[in-house]
Amino acid sequence: DAGVIQSPRHEVTEMGQEVTLRCKPISGHDYLFWYRQTMMRGLELLIYFNNNVPIDDSGMPEDRFSAKMPNASFSTLKIQPSEPRDSAVYFCASSGQGSSYNEQFFGPGTRLTVL
Amino acid sequence: AQTVTQSQPEMSVQEAETVTLSCTYDTSESDYYLFWYKQPPSRQMILVIRQEAYKQQNATENRFSVNFQKAAKSFSLKISDSQLGDAAMYFCALKNSGGYQKVTFGTGTKLQVIP
Numbered sequence: 170d171a172g173v174i175q176s177p178r179h180e181v182t183e184m185g186q187e188v189t190l191r192c193k194p195i196s197g198h199d200y201l202f203w204y205r206q207t208m209m210r211g212l213e214l215l216i217y218f219n220n221n222v223p224i225d226d227s228g229m230p231e232d233r234f235s236a237k238m239p240n241a242s243f244s245t246l247k248i249q250p251s252e253p254r255d256s257a258v259y260f261c262a263s264s265g266q267g268s269s270y271n272e273q274f275f276g277p278g279t280r281l282t283v284l
Numbered sequence: 285a286q287t288v289t290q291s292q293p294e295m296s297v298q299e300a301e302t303v304t305l306s307c308t309y310d311t312s313e314s315d316y317y318l319f320w321y322k323q324p325p326s327r328q329m330i331l332v333i334r335q336e337a338y339k340q341q342n343a344t345e346n347r348f349s350v351n352f353q354k355a356a357k358s359f360s361l362k363i364s365d366s367q368l369g370d371a372a373m374y375f376c377a378l379k380n381s382g383g384y385q386k387v388t389f390g391t392g393t394k395l396q397v398i399p
Contacts, residue, residue: 212389275329
């Protein structure tokens with residue numbers, strides 16, 4: 170299996186622009202998670218989906234952030250408009266019922282820089 | 285609310301020696317899962333080891349082992365025969381065993397391996 174795939178790996182944009190981050194979970198996994206990692210706040214859960222349905226979005230910072238999962242193999246995290254404080258590494262992770270631990274497997278992350 | 289505390293922001297170990305990273309946690313649940321993740325400079329989050337709370341036996345994965353003390357709510361990671369490739373940030377994490385999938389992460393310990 171290729172693991173969790175994220176794109177792009179790096180994104181540099183200017184304040185006010187729309188940013189879209191993409192994620193392909195591990196095939197067969199029914200949970201998908203979006204995290205943000207910063208030095209100040211550590212690793213924060215933004216939102217997670219189960220069978221393509223958002224279950225908990227309480228970590229989404231504000232209305233500028235939105236996430237979708239149109240099918241089992243694809244999810245997007247969109248920031249519109251972007252701000253410098255959104256600069257961070259964004260991780261996607263997935264997990265499945267195959268393991269009793271339901272451990273999460275992470276993608277390589279997208280490093281976002283908003284100028 | 286559950287919490288995970290890693291009180292050692294940084295640690296160092298000589299190559300081939302043994303090091304122990306500390307983690308304490310708090311949860312009101314009786315059954316849960318504990319994990320250690322490694323994040324090398326590539327920033328990929330890699331699962332190192334996992335433990336289910338109701339299992340008495342401490343988990344072991346090659347050179348990595350844990351000391352799980354349920355009553356003390358302690359979950360330390362021991363790395364034996366440390367190698368240069370072990371240099372990374374290490375995160376302790378906690379997930380309840382019920383349907384809710386949120387994982388709580390600690391703030392991390394940066395491990396330096398000295399040649």
